[in-house]
Amino acid sequence: MAWLGIEGHDEVVERFRRALARGRLASAFLFVGPRGIGKRTFAQRLAQALLCQASPPNALMPCGQCDSCVQVRAGTHPDLTTIEKPAGKSAIPLELLLGDKEHRMREGLCHAISLKPFMGGRKVAIIDDADDLNEEGANCLLKTLEEPPPHSGLILVGTSAERQLPTIRSRTQLIRFRPLEVDLVERLLVERELVSDAQLARRLAEFSDGSLARAVDLADNDLWTFREQLLMALAQPELASVTVAQNTTAFVDAAGKEASQRRARARQVVGFAADFFRQRLRATLGMEPVGDAALVRAVTQGRDVSGESVAACLDRTLEALGQIERNAHMTTLVECWLDDLGRILHTGQPVAAYDE
Numbered sequence: 001m002a003w004l005g006i007e008g009h010d011e012v013v014e015r016f017r018r019a020l021a022r023g024r025l026a027s028a029f030l031f032v033g034p035r036g037i038g039k040r041t042f043a044q045r046l047a048q049a050l051l052c053q054a055s056p057p058n059a060l061m062p063c064g065q066c067d068s069c070v071q072v073r074a075g076t077h078p079d080l081t082t083i084e085k086p087a088g089k090s091a092i093p094l095e096l097l098l099g100d101k102e103h104r105m106r107e108g109l110c111h112a113i114s115l116k117p118f119m120g121g122r123k124v125a126i127i128d129d130a131d132d133l134n135e136e137g138a139n140c141l142l143k144t145l146e147e148p149p150p151h152s153g154l155i156l157v158g159t160s161a162e163r164q165l166p167t168i169r170s171r172t173q174l175i176r177f178r179p180l181e182v183d184l185v186e187r188l189l190v191e192r193e194l195v196s197d198a199q200l201a202r203r204l205a206e207f208s209d210g211s212l213a214r215a216v217d218l219a220d221n222d223l224w225t226f227r228e229q230l231l232m233a234l235a236q237p238e239l240a241s242v243t244v245a246q247n248t249t250a251f252v253d254a255a256g257k258e259a260s261q262r263r264a265r266a267r268q269v270v271g272f273a274a275d276f277f278r279q280r281l282r283a284t285l286g287m288e289p290v291g292d293a294a295l296v297r298a299v300t301q302g303r304d305v306s307g308e309s310v311a312a313c314l315d316r317t318l319e320a321l322g323q324i325e326r327n328a329h330m331t332t333l334v335e336c337w338l339d340d341l342g343r344i345l346h347t348g349q350p351v352a353a354y355d356e
Contacts, residue, residue: 004045004062006038007188008180013060015175016046020058026173027148030130030164031157033177036213040128042177043155047080047124048072050153057122068119078118081109084128087258090327091134092127098140110140114149123152130156131163131325138165145171163325179210188212195219203292217264226251227272228294234276234341235302241342245335252330263324266334270320273341277314284310305345312344 003013019025031039045062049055052062052069062069071077083096099107113125127133133141133156144154145168154172161169180188185205188194194216195201201215208215218224226247233244248269255265279289279299284307289299320337324330 003060004049006042006045008184009038009042009177012042012175012177017058017060020060023058025153027152028145028154028172029156029175030161030168030172031155031175031177032160034179034209034211034214035159036211036216037177037180038212039157039177040126043126043128043157044072044082046155047126047153050122050124051077051079051120053120071119079120079123081112081123081125082128083109083126085132087260089132091132092129092137094137094140097137110144113144113152113154117151121151123149125152125154127154127156130158130168131160133165133168135165138168142167142171180208180212181210182206182208185210185212185215189215206292217268222251223265223268226269230269230272231276231294231298232301234273235298239338239342239345241338245338248334248338249331252334259327259330262330263327266324266330267321270317270324270337274314274317274321277310277317280305281307281310281314306348309344309348312349313341316340316344 003010006013016025031043033039046060048062048069049060050057051072053066054063054069055061062072068077068079072080075082083092085092095108097108097110098104099111105111109125109127113123115123117123141154148154156164156168156172158164161174182205185208186198186201189201189204189212190198194212195204200219204215204218207218230244230248233240252262252266252269255261275291275295276298279291279295280302283289283299284305289296291299316337320333323333323337
């Protein structure tokens with residue numbers, strides 16, 4: 001049975017139960033795993049269980065009825081502080097951690113968690129978007145991590161340990177969340193009425209990489225139309241990089257006015273290209289490509305390309321995905337990425353070797 005409505009992470013639940021039973025709960029945790037698999041919700045449920053006034057923390061089963069549980073759900077609990085990167089910002093502002101210049105160390109998360117609990121015996125703080133802590137922000141957490149206030153708990157939520165600074169990784173207990181199973185994603189899409197068609201739910205689940213949020217983002221007919229055009233363009237004897245870049249930029253810009261919307265769409269598009277090159281690499285090794293009809297058709301119809309060139313294209317595409325996460329300028333990123341792919345495919349050499 002799912003713990004407090006959270007499915008797919010029973011192993012993590014048991015890990016916390018064992019730690020609480022032994023009285024050895026760490027003071028700081030780093031939750032990592034793909035986006036959209038329930039890490040933030042898990043952190044909120046864990047905070048509710050730790051702050052519940054009616055149920056002992058080691059039971060990990062908040063009553064849901066006491067004042068503490070009600071306030072956690074409402075986001076008004078005085079012993080729970082949650083911060084995240086504001087829309088339009090490239091990093092979590094220092095003010096959210098330390099207070100503004102007029103209230104340094106008298107406001108913000110670090111100050112809030114240092115106070116004595118108001119309602120019970122514990123303070124909890126959650127930092128969402130921990131991937132977006134810059135060096136200054138991460139360093140200001142050092143004192144809290146090295147000398148945690150009594151009965152306090154800090155949870156950082158990110159996508160991977162590698163994206164965190166060493167000062168964070170070395171001072172937190174790493175908790176890895178696995179991607180959700182395809183069958184589970186499919187069921188959640190139907191049960192939560194996120195899609196109306198069971199067949200579509202299956203298709204989205206198979207492309208979701210275990211992320212419910214990604215599956216929902218993929219429920220866009222225009223996205224699949226563009227994907228097929230992109231796959232066929234990548235399969236052509238010569239990549240028309242300028243034209244493909246113009247079309248891709250226009251498609252990304254059409255996602256919305258918010259930079260986060262455009263980044264999400266760019267991530268989808270570049271991810272489709274990564275899928276193509278992965279399967280193309282399988283084909284160069286004599287293996288059957290795996291995927292839906294559009295992907296297999298593009299891979300099998302593409303011209304013969306050396307495995308070295310395909311691997312170089314895949315490496316460059318994965319690099320582009322990383323650049324999206326680092327908030328690179330979107331138009332420049334798309335143009336440079338596709339130009340590099342064109343050069344690799346034309347010369348048969350990785351870009352680095354071509355430049356040298």
